Amino acid sequence: MVLRLPSLPPPDEETVVSTQFALYRPGLAVGRDAQALHRAASPGFSGWLEHTRPAGGCARPIRLAGTIAAVDRNTGRITSRLHTDELPDRTLYKACGNRRESVCLDCAWVYQGDAYQVVCRGLIGGKAVPVSVGRHPVVFATFTAPSFGPVHHRHVARHTCHSRQRCDCRPAPCRARSAAGTCPHGQPAGCFARHESDDPRLGQPLCLDCYDHDHQVVWNYFSGELWRRTKQAIERHLAALCRKRGIPFVLVVTASGKVRWVPPVRVSHGKVAEMQRRAAVHFHVLLRLDGVDPDDQDALVPPPAGITVNDLEDAVHVAARQITVTTPPHPGQPGGWLIAWGEQIDVRRINTTGGELTDGKVAAYLAKYATKATEATGHSFTRFTPAIIDDYADPDGDHLARLIDACWHLGRPAPTDTSSGATTADDRQASLDAGSNAYAGLRRWAHMLGFGGHFLTKARRYSVTFGLLRATRATYRRTEDDDTTDTLTVGTLTYIGSGWLTEGDALLANTAARQRRESSRIGWEELAHEAWLIGAAA
Incomplete structure (x- = not known):
């Protein structure tokens, strides 16, 4: 592999000598370029680069120390043992695995690829998912939050641009x-x-x-429950249609041995949450109609002929209009808050003739938002503690400061709750987190402005799992250079720190990872172009 450093001037003899001297003097500061040059000039550079490859592009890799042993699967005998003291830098590097693009670009790139596979396999099959799912009816629905007060917005009545990401169309007046x-x-x-x-x-x-910040953070917090009930309502609506049209229910035997009659159709979903600029989440959901196999409940079979994509669309609209959630009482709102969807419920079909939405576009769209959090609001926060909350929460501050303050204020411990023997506010909060305070989690998720769910979720039967994709990738890496599958690698490792040892190491490792990523992208484009040429010739 050829490593190209970005704009590094060739070192002279004096620079190399001074750099080597400084690297072995802990008290002296060394520039990033000098550190990179010293590492690149060392005899073991190629081995170090290959050693750091698994965490090459990670912003803050995890450093581990300990022993790695190879164990024979058949006999249980240890065939070899390696201590991290024998490795470059005397440590084992592991990527942090953070999904957020603003935290670690390389790990988010890997996560986004996995998210694309999870979403796409549920649309067209592959990777243990039957390709027949590509013929199942699917809709792409967007559920938005209601209004909590007027905000500045940009509305284009008719787009003439080629890309919405670079839209230069003339918008209408904000609120004329x-x-x-x-x-x-x-x-x-x-x-x-x-x-x-x-x-x-x-x-x-x-x-x-005028803006209702309390209601918005509560909506973010309970939006997951609203979605759960909405999906249940969609399935109930379809089950009622089956009864009305005389489609027989299916007799199945549960895992506990009980016999049940279940509707012959069910809905599998893949869902991504997107944070809007006003800091309210909305959901992009793929809803796929599946049938039920009485002999194998995990099998993915087509829905009965009497239920169509039109019925699925109607079920989504009916459920979105009818389903609401009333939150538990709160001292500031004894009757609780009403949690409902906004008026803008968009439902579109995928892969229709002349339609803009294809399975590839939708999968890429959802995978993109799986690596984001609150970046759309202009800020990204880490978890708040009582020691730093005053730096971010302000009831008289800007929009985000008031939302954070609403989370912290609504999730506060009850002043009179001393039944557990707790004396401090932190102790009371810990006791309330056990379940006696329905809003206690707002403090835990204040950095997410109340939203505590995962940004990408799916039904169990929708597609493959992240765990399966990661396990397959790990197995491939272990067997890439060795075809032996009878050996099991067992590590006894301890966390010793995070981050690269020097900025120069980070520069070299990230540059190598960026080149590998670009080579991979070009390779996929070449394969796609070759497949297109073969299809055009046929």
Whole structure:
């Protein structure tokens, strides 16, 4: 492998000598380029580069120390043993595996590839999923949050651009109101600006005092329960259609041995949560109709002929209009909050004749959002603690500061709760987290503005799992250079730190990983082009 360093000047003899001297003097500061040059000039550079390859592009790899042993699967005998002291840097590097693009670009790239496979396999099959699922009816639905107050937005009535990511169309006025006047707090109730796509005002409330920040963070927190009930309602609607149309139910035997009659159709889903600029989540969901095999409940079979994609569309709209959740009582809201979907419920079919949505586009779209969190709001936070919360939460601050404050305020411990013997606020919060306070989790997820779910979830039968993809990749790496499958690798390792030893090491490892990633991308493009040429010739 040829490693090309980005814009590093050739070193002279004085630079090399001074760099080598400084690297062995811990008290002296050394530049990144000098560190990289010293590492690249060392005799074991090629071995070090291959050793760090599994964590090559990681921003903060995990460093492990201990023993790695090879064990014979048949006899259980240890055939070889290696201590990390014998490895370069006397440590084993492992990628951090963080899915967030803003934290680790390389690990997020790997996660995004896995997310694409998880979503795409549920649409077209492959990787242990039968290809027959590609003929099942599928819709792509978007569920949005309701309004919690007017915000600045950019609306284009008719797009003429080639790419929505680089949209340069002329938008309509934000909130043109000829007789809008002012709100009770004296702020203008209208906005005549035509916002550009990078306008920082987008998603910001017209009046911070009028906006219901408490309701929004509670909605984010309970949106997962709203989706769970919505999917149940979709399946109930389809089951009622089966009864109405005389489609017989299926007799199955459960794992516990009980005999049950179940509807002949079920819905499998893949769901991604996206954080909007106003910091409210909405869901992009793939809903696929499956049938039920009485002999094998895990089999993916087509739905009965009497249930079509039109019925699935109707079921989504009916469920979105009807299903609501009333949250438990709170001292600040004794009747709880009403959690419901917004008015904008978009349902589209995939792979229709002349349609814009294809399985590849949808899978890539969902995989992209699987690596994001709150970046759309302009900020990305780590988990808050009582020691730092005052630096971020402010009831009189900007939009995000008020949302964080709402999470922290609504999730606070009850002042009179002393039944557990806890005396401090942190102790009371810990006791309430056990389940006596339905809103205690808001403090835990304050850095996510109340949303505590995973950004990518799926039904068990929808597709393959991340675990299967990672296990397959690990097995391939172990057997890439050795065809022996009778050996099991067992590691007794201890965490000793995270991050590269020097900035120069990070530069070299990340540059090599970037080149491998680019080579992989070019290779996939060549394969896709070759397949297209073969198809065109046929």
